[in-house]
Structure formats: C-alpha cells, structure tokens
Amino acid sequence: MDEGISSINPTDLRGILNYVPRFLGQTFVISLDGAIIENENLPNLLLDIAVLRSLQINVVIAHGISKQLTELSASRGIKISNADGSGVTDKPTLDLAIRASSRASHQILEALTQSGLKCAITNSVRSTPIGILKGVDFLRSGKVDRIDAEFLSHLISKSIIPIIQPIGFDRNGHTYRINSDLLAIEVAFALKATKTIFITEQDGLEIEGEFAHQLSVEALEAKLTASSGNSGIVEPYLSKAKHALAGVKGGIARIHILNGNIHDGLIREVFSNEGVGTLVYGNEYQQIRQARRSDVARIYNLTSGSVEKEELARRSIESIEHDIKNFYVYEIDGNLVGCVLITRFEDEASTAEINALFVHPLHQRQGIGSKLTNFACLKLKELGVERVLALSTQSVGFFETITGFKESGSDSLPKSRQASYVSQNRKSKIFSKTL
Ligand SMILES: CC(C)(COP(=O)(O)OP(=O)(O)OC[C@H]1O[C@@H](n2cnc3c(N)ncnc32)[C@H](O)[C@@H]1OP(=O)(O)O)[C@@H](O)C(=O)NCCC(=O)NCCS
Known part of the structure; x- marks a missing residue:
C-alpha cells in the first residue's frame, strides 16, 4: 500500500x-x-495542495527566489544588490533573478505534474518601479500595479493552478523584481482570497524570542508599532509580520505562516483548530467587542428568554454587572444580537469556561454562535489558557458537532467549579476542548 495513504x-x-x-x-x-x-x-x-484542490478549494501559488538568487550569485561570482526584492535591484541582480525565477517555477511545475495537477506559469502581474525612496533609486525593484484577476480566475475555473513568479512587467514590457510576500498579499486582495498561507523555513512568527501561535491583527499591530521603536520582531520574521498585518487589515480573513519542512503541516494547519504555525486573524471577529457597563441591561434582556427555557443558567443584573468585563458581545448595526462570557478559575489558571453563550433566535444559524465560541477560545489561548470548558443542557450538538468540543466527566471541572456544578443541579453536560 502507498505509504502516504496508509498513514x-x-x-x-x-x-x-x-x-x-x-x-x-x-x-x-x-x-x-x-x-x-x-x-x-x-x-x-x-x-497537500492536491488534497485542497480535491476538496474544491481554489489554489494559487506565488513563490520567492531569495535562496536561488543568493546561490546563483555565489556560483557565478556576480554580486547582487539585494536578494528578496525589497531593496535595490540593479541590472545584474535582475538578470540573475529572472534565471532563478524560471528555475524555481519549473521545480514547482515539475512537482505539481507529479501530483497530477494542471498548472500554468502566468504573466498576470503588472508592475511599476518602486522609484526613489529617501534618495535611493530602487532601480528594477517593482511594486504591484495591477493583478490580472480575470485571467487568474479563468485559469482557476478550468482547474488550472496559476503559478505566479516574483517578477512583474510594466505597460511597456520592462521587467521588475517584486518581493514575494508583497506579491502573495496583492494576489489575495485581487482574488478576494480568504487565506494567504506563507510557507517558510521558520515555524511561524517569533515575537521577543517566543513563538506566537495565534495573533489577532490588533495584537500584531501593537507589537509592530511598539512605542520603544523596537517591536520585538526581527528578520527573518519581520517581512512576513508586516505583510500579514497589511493583508488582514486589507480584508484577508486569515493569514498563516508555517514551516514547510513539517510533514502534513499544510493540511494540519488548514484543517485543525490547533494548527502548526502562526495564524494572524482579523476582520472575521470585527463585530465582536468587549462588553461595557451600558450593555448590562441589554445582555440581561437578550438572554432572559433562554434562561426561562433553561438553556442558560439564571444570572441577575448584579452578577452580569460584576462580570461585565468578561462578557463579549456580537453587534449588527449597533444591535446586540449575541453574547458570551469567559470565566477563569483561581485554582486552575490553565483552564477556563465559556458561559452565557447566546444568539438571538432571529440571527441563529448564521455562524454567529461559532464565531463567539471560536473568538472566546482565541482570546483565552492568548491569555495562556490551555483547556476550555462549556456546560450545556440543550446545545450539546452545537458544542460537539459544530465547535469541536468533546464530552467529559465532572472530574474535569476544577475543584472550585465542582461545588457550584452540584449545587446548581442543572445536570448540564460538560464539554472540554484543548487549545
Ligand atoms: C447554541 C447557539 C449559541 C448557536 O448559535 P448559532 O449562531 O445558531 O450557531 P452557528 O450558526 O454558529 O451554528 C449553527 C449550527 O449549530 C447547530 N445547533 C445549534 N444548536 C444546536 C443544538 N442544540 N443541537 C444541535 N445542533 C445545534 C445548528 O443546527 C447549526 O447547524 P448547521 O450549520 O448544520 O445548520 C444558539 O442556538 C443559542 O443561543 N441557543 C440558546 C442558548 C444556548 O443553549 N447556549 C449554549 C449554552 S452555554
């Protein structure tokens, strides 16, 4: 049996x-x-890309050439002005970049062919020169002027994977070297892609020497603009971090950065909540915000119907007010349509619970409940929590099937929670999820 399949x-x-x-x-x-x-x-x-294609996911491949360019420079004894397309590209560097690029594209073409996938190297990137910045002429380094989305979409519709080189052409056919991180983001914008996945030699982003598993766009922006002037993000992570920030702010829902040396890494990154690399996420959760004091009565009114039906545990106005900073609410046009409460445990810092998860019946089944749950999990993960619990009487299927929680016994509750679980006597089922 084929080794890949048997595993x-x-x-x-x-x-x-x-x-x-x-x-x-x-x-x-x-x-x-x-x-x-x-x-x-x-x-x-x-x-792995073939697996994505077989699941009806459209794939476009962009690639870089820094390594090939550096090696060509060494083997031919030709000095290059910059390797990654973000600095000056002089004529000899551009010549080597064109060679490096066709070699790299060819290798991708070869490997895709082995996987039985149709693909095409394209000239879909129109470029303009970066020009002169702070008195430095960037010569043949270009930025992206326009991506021919129509052409790429046509190829995709015919099940052909477009391969995009880090080389562009201006209106007159002059060639420019383009940084591949920038290129990937621009292609994603043009095609309204939902994900950009950077596959690198690093495990993901490192911030202040520590691997970051998941980062909200706000957290990444704060790190990059840290007032000290030293953001704690250095090369080789800086370019990916800056482009991930620009990408998510520009509307790409999720950007992943992962190590291409990990076997099955791409599949594990896309198809699991845990992932293997760094995930930068953004606008998906823009309708969720931390609750304010002025929301107390609205949360009480929103959830009271559900309390009557015993879907949610009873909470007084005073208890909502007490916990208000730990509530998150989902708003549509200023109307509060959903909420979730995060509870930490003093006796078990690595565990937290999500409670009071509620979506107004008129807005249910539109993904809001899942977003609130996933958002709460991401927040908790950022806080270092490793395990999330959820107790439910009537939404068992939601936690089990939709949000990937697993049923567990009452011994999985922290000691401090066991007493209230027994005294409430709601006989809720207990679900847990490892973050
Ligand atoms: C549970 C709840 C938050 C889900 O909100 P939502 O916005 O409808 O959730 P999503 O749109 O993300 O997911 C909807 C999916 O969950 C499923 N689902 C929702 N409640 C379910 C339940 N009780 N049992 C099984 N599946 C359920 C829906 O069938 C739907 O599946 P589909 O996508 O295959 O059609 C919402 O139903 C609710 O507020 N329920 C009352 C309060 C409650 O029970 N809260 C949980 C206790 S902590």
Whole structure:
C-alpha cells in the first residue's frame, strides 16, 4: 500500500470533512519561499495542495527566489544588490533573478505534474518601479500595479493552478523584481482570497524570542508599532509580520505562516483548530467587542428568554454587572444580537469556561454562535489558557458537532467549579476542548 495513504487516520479524515462546507469554492493563495522550493519536502507539500484542490478549494501559488538568487550569485561570482526584492535591484541582480525565477517555477511545475495537477506559469502581474525612496533609486525593484484577476480566475475555473513568479512587467514590457510576500498579499486582495498561507523555513512568527501561535491583527499591530521603536520582531520574521498585518487589515480573513519542512503541516494547519504555525486573524471577529457597563441591561434582556427555557443558567443584573468585563458581545448595526462570557478559575489558571453563550433566535444559524465560541477560545489561548470548558443542557450538538468540543466527566471541572456544578443541579453536560 502507498505509504502516504496508509498513514491517514480515519478520525483525521472525519475532522477534515467538518471543514469542507466552510472552505468550498474559496480561494487560498499559497506563497512558497525560495528555500522551500529547494526542500525535499516539496513533493509532500504539493500533495497537500492536491488534497485542497480535491476538496474544491481554489489554489494559487506565488513563490520567492531569495535562496536561488543568493546561490546563483555565489556560483557565478556576480554580486547582487539585494536578494528578496525589497531593496535595490540593479541590472545584474535582475538578470540573475529572472534565471532563478524560471528555475524555481519549473521545480514547482515539475512537482505539481507529479501530483497530477494542471498548472500554468502566468504573466498576470503588472508592475511599476518602486522609484526613489529617501534618495535611493530602487532601480528594477517593482511594486504591484495591477493583478490580472480575470485571467487568474479563468485559469482557476478550468482547474488550472496559476503559478505566479516574483517578477512583474510594466505597460511597456520592462521587467521588475517584486518581493514575494508583497506579491502573495496583492494576489489575495485581487482574488478576494480568504487565506494567504506563507510557507517558510521558520515555524511561524517569533515575537521577543517566543513563538506566537495565534495573533489577532490588533495584537500584531501593537507589537509592530511598539512605542520603544523596537517591536520585538526581527528578520527573518519581520517581512512576513508586516505583510500579514497589511493583508488582514486589507480584508484577508486569515493569514498563516508555517514551516514547510513539517510533514502534513499544510493540511494540519488548514484543517485543525490547533494548527502548526502562526495564524494572524482579523476582520472575521470585527463585530465582536468587549462588553461595557451600558450593555448590562441589554445582555440581561437578550438572554432572559433562554434562561426561562433553561438553556442558560439564571444570572441577575448584579452578577452580569460584576462580570461585565468578561462578557463579549456580537453587534449588527449597533444591535446586540449575541453574547458570551469567559470565566477563569483561581485554582486552575490553565483552564477556563465559556458561559452565557447566546444568539438571538432571529440571527441563529448564521455562524454567529461559532464565531463567539471560536473568538472566546482565541482570546483565552492568548491569555495562556490551555483547556476550555462549556456546560450545556440543550446545545450539546452545537458544542460537539459544530465547535469541536468533546464530552467529559465532572472530574474535569476544577475543584472550585465542582461545588457550584452540584449545587446548581442543572445536570448540564460538560464539554472540554484543548487549545
Ligand atoms: C447554541 C447557539 C449559541 C448557536 O448559535 P448559532 O449562531 O445558531 O450557531 P452557528 O450558526 O454558529 O451554528 C449553527 C449550527 O449549530 C447547530 N445547533 C445549534 N444548536 C444546536 C443544538 N442544540 N443541537 C444541535 N445542533 C445545534 C445548528 O443546527 C447549526 O447547524 P448547521 O450549520 O448544520 O445548520 C444558539 O442556538 C443559542 O443561543 N441557543 C440558546 C442558548 C444556548 O443553549 N447556549 C449554549 C449554552 S452555554
């Protein structure tokens, strides 16, 4: 039996199938760093891309060439002015970049062909020169003027994966070198892609020496603009961090940065809540905000019907007021339509609970409950929490099937919670999820 197939665990497959409706017909831009194209794991990576395609996810591949360019420079003894397209590109550097680029594209083409996928190297990027910045002429380094989205969409509609080189042409056919991180973001904007996935040699983003698993766009922006002037993010992470920020702010829902050397890494990143790299997330949660004192009565009124039906535990105005900073609310046009409460435990800092999850009946089944739950999990993860609990009497199926929680016994509750669980006597089922 084929080694790749025999290693698939059927329960993984069930997990993947949960994501299929969510990603159906969406476009992912996958950006391969030059170093990854040279890597022996490339065929596995492209096999993962074949899996995405088979699940009706549209894929576009952009790639870099820094490593190839640096190696060509060394082997030919030609000095280059810049390797990654963000600095000055002089004529000899551009010549080597064109060579490096066709070699890299060819390697991708070769590996995609081995995986039985149709693909095409495109000239879909119109470029303009970066020009002169602070007195420095960037010569043949270009920025993106326009992406030919129509052309790319046409290829995608014919099940052809477009391969986009870090090289663009101006209106007169002059060639420019483009930074591949910038390129991937611009392509994603043009195609309204929901994800950009940077595949690199690093495990993800490192901030102040620590690996960041998930970052909200606000957290990343705060790190990058830290008032000290030293953001704590240095190369080789800085370019990815800056472009991830620009991408999410520009409307790409999620940007992933992961290590291309990890076997099955791409699949694990896309089809699991945990992922293997860094996830930068943004506008998906823009309608969720921390509750304010002025929301107390609105939360009380919103949830009271559900309390009567015993879906939610009873909460007085005073207790909502007491916990208000831990409530998050979902607003549509200024109307509060959903809420969730995060509770931490003094005797078990690594565990937290989500309670008072509620979506107004008129707005249910539109993904709001899942967003509130996922948002709460992301927040808690940022706070260092490792395990989230949820207790439910009537939404068992929601936690189990929709949000990936697993039923567990009352011994999974922290000691401080066990007493109230017994005294409330609601006989709620207990669910838990590892973050
Ligand atoms: C549970 C709740 C928050 C879900 O909100 P939502 O915005 O409708 O959730 P989503 O749109 O993200 O997900 C909807 C999916 O969950 C499923 N779902 C919702 N409640 C469910 C339940 N009790 N049992 C099984 N599945 C359920 C829906 O069938 C739907 O599935 P579909 O996408 O296959 O159609 C909402 O139903 C609610 O407020 N319920 C009353 C309060 C409650 O029970 N809260 C939980 C206690 S902490």
